Amino acid sequence: MLHIYRQITGLKRCTPVVIARKREQTERFPFEAVQLVPKPATHFFYGASGSGKCATCPWQISDEELRELLRVLSRIERSGFAYYFGQIAVHLLPLIRAWKNPSIVSFHGADVTVDMNKPTYREATRQMLVAVKLVLVRSESLRRVLTELGCDAKKIEVQRTGIPLEEFTFRERSFPINGEWRFVQAGRLIEKKGLPVTLRAFAAFLLNIPMRSSRLPEKDPCSVNFRSWRTN
Numbered sequence: 001m002l003h004i005y006r007q008i009t010g011l012k013r014c015t016p017v018v019i020a021r022k023r024e025q026t027e028r029f030p031f032e033a034v035q036l037v038p039k040p041a042t043h044f045f046y047g048a049s050g051s052g053k054c055a056t057c058p059w060q061i062s063d064e065e066l067r068e069l070l071r072v073l074s075r076i077e078r079s080g081f082a083y084y085f086g087q088i089a090v091h092l093l094p095l096i097r098a099w100k101n102p103s104i105v106s107f108h109g110a111d112v113t114v115d116m117n118k119p120t121y122r123e124a125t126r127q128m129l130v131a132v133k134l135v136l137v138r139s140e141s142l143r144r145v146l147t148e149l150g151c152d153a154k155k156i157e158v159q160r161t162g163i164p165l166e167e168f169t170f171r172e173r174s175f176p177i178n179g180e181w182r183f184v185q186a187g188r189l190i191e192k193k194g195l196p197v198t199l200r201a202f203a204a205f206l207l208n209i210p211m212r213s214s215r216l217p218e219k220d221p222c223s224v225n226f227r228s229w230r231t232n
Contacts, residue, residue, distance in 0.1 A: 004084060005029045006164065017076050019069070035072050040064050058090050058115065058124045066094050073099060080104060083132075086111040090121070093128050102133035106159065109138065110192060112145050126150045181209065 008016050008031065017033045040062065061069070069092075073081065081096075082104040083089035089096065089105040096103045105128065115121040129135060129151040136159040137143050147153050183202060187193035 002029075003161070005031070017078060019072060035076065037065070037068055037072060058118075058121045060091055060094055060124075066098060069095050070098060073101075080133075082106065086125070086128075087114045089132065090124050090128050093124065093131065096128065096131045103131070104134045104136065105129075105132045106136035107138070107142050107146065108161075109142070112137075112142055112149075116149075122149070181205075 008018065015033070017035060018031065019035045019037055021037065021039055023034055023036060078101065080102045081099060083092060083096075084106055086105055086107040088111075089103075116125070126149060129146065129149065133155065135146060135151055135156045137146065137156060138159065138161055140158060143153075143156050143158060146156060183205075185193075185195070185198045187195075189195065
């Protein structure tokens with residue numbers, strides 16, 4: 001993912017080594033210090049069985065995977081291990097406990113809500129938060145969620161997501177000559193992407209800057225039922 005690559009290559013005070021299952025798009029994301037630890041042949045069956053305990057428990061790495069990861073960490077001699085997504089750290093809890101050096105976990109949004117409706121997953125997440133040395137979050141709201149989950153507030157730090165402005169060339173825009181505005185939202189058709197919010201925002205825009213051949217119900221845009229209208 002581009003945002004992960006930017007953070008890795010942007011580090012100035014440490015030399016990172018990436019540990020991954022597989023590697024893709026090497027031309028787009030050139031980086032030499034990558035250690036590959038593929039899934040073992042039994043990974044699927046081990047995960048599907050709930051680590052041999054119960055079907056509702058979050059799967060965790062097997063003893064074979066743990067030994068291989070510890071071997072890699074011993075070879076590259078790192079002083080710390082950062083787990084980029086929170087739910088990945090839950091699955092790697094045996095490694096966090098077995099490795100003697102500090103572990104850091106970061107949360108970015110959705111990974112703080114994954115399977116939290118399951119008591120066994122919430123408990124595994126709580127145990128992971130106890131085991132790690134530092135917890136990084138992207139916002140104050142994520143800090144509150146993790147604190148409510150039981151994480152020690154003293155180990156939580158807010159790390160904002162920076163935007164490399166130099167990669168986005170400014171281009172002055174003007175009103176379209178033909179009066180037509182075109183908008184697009186890129187994202188999966190799932191609830192957390194906020195499609196109703198986007199459509200209401202488009203509706204509010206149309207009330208202030210009408211488009212040609214547009215039809216909108218005469219009501220507060222914040223209460224628009226987005227199934228009841230469409231823009232031609």
